[in-house]
Amino acid sequence: MKYIAEINIMPQKEILDPQGKAVKLGLHNLHIDSVGDVRIGKHIRLEVEAESEDAAKTTVDTACRQLLANLIMEEYSFTLHEA
Amino acid sequence: MKYIAEINIMPQKEILDPQGKAVKLGLHNLHIDSVGDVRIGKHIRLEVEAESEDAAKTTVDTACRQLLANLIMEEYSFTLHEA
Numbered sequence: 001m002k003y004i005a006e007i008n009i010m011p012q013k014e015i016l017d018p019q020g021k022a023v024k025l026g027l028h029n030l031h032i033d034s035v036g037d038v039r040i041g042k043h044i045r046l047e048v049e050a051e052s053e054d055a056a057k058t059t060v061d062t063a064c065r066q067l068l069a070n071l072i073m074e075e076y077s078f079t080l081h082e083a
Numbered sequence: 084m085k086y087i088a089e090i091n092i093m094p095q096k097e098i099l100d101p102q103g104k105a106v107k108l109g110l111h112n113l114h115i116d117s118v119g120d121v122r123i124g125k126h127i128r129l130e131v132e133a134e135s136e137d138a139a140k141t142t143v144d145t146a147c148r149q150l151l152a153n154l155i156m157e158e159y160s161f162t163l164h165e166a
Contacts, residue, residue, distance in 0.1 A: 002119070006091075008089075008126045010126065020127075023127070023150065023151070026150050027150060030146075032149070032150075034132045034133055034142055035131055035142070035146065036085070036131070036132060037130045038127065038128070038129050038130075039127070041125070041126045041127075042123060042124070042125060042126060043091045043092070043093065043123070043124045043125060043126035044103075044106070044122070044123050045093065045121070045122045045123075045124075046118055046119075046120075046121050047119035048117055048118055049117045049118075050117055059117055059118070063115050066115070067110060067115075068106070
């Protein structure tokens, strides 16, 4: 079965996010003033071929831990749905 | 009221994604072979102060169009929830 994983990789709460700070400033310069904190991370969409949803989950989790996310500075979460 | 917007900005379907290609190759090199197509984009989490969910939606949409997404090469989608 084919699954699509939607992965979000964000800087951890404790980590400063200068890119987010810059975007917040940019939005305020455009007079979009109601925006508060901005955090910027990555969104990754993966196609996974797996027997079951559990197997797909394990694959995506392994991919995140081994390559996609730097767990020292980032945290990840994902959702899975059938393609 | 305070809302959190979770925005995904992805390269459009027609656009090649060399970063995604590189990640796919990297995953295969780690023997995570069941992964097919990989697309990489940005995930942005915004805090928005607004009267109503509709007002927050309008603000986030404006922010995406004016600064966050390059609509020539990227497409965006977002969800809103109360903080």
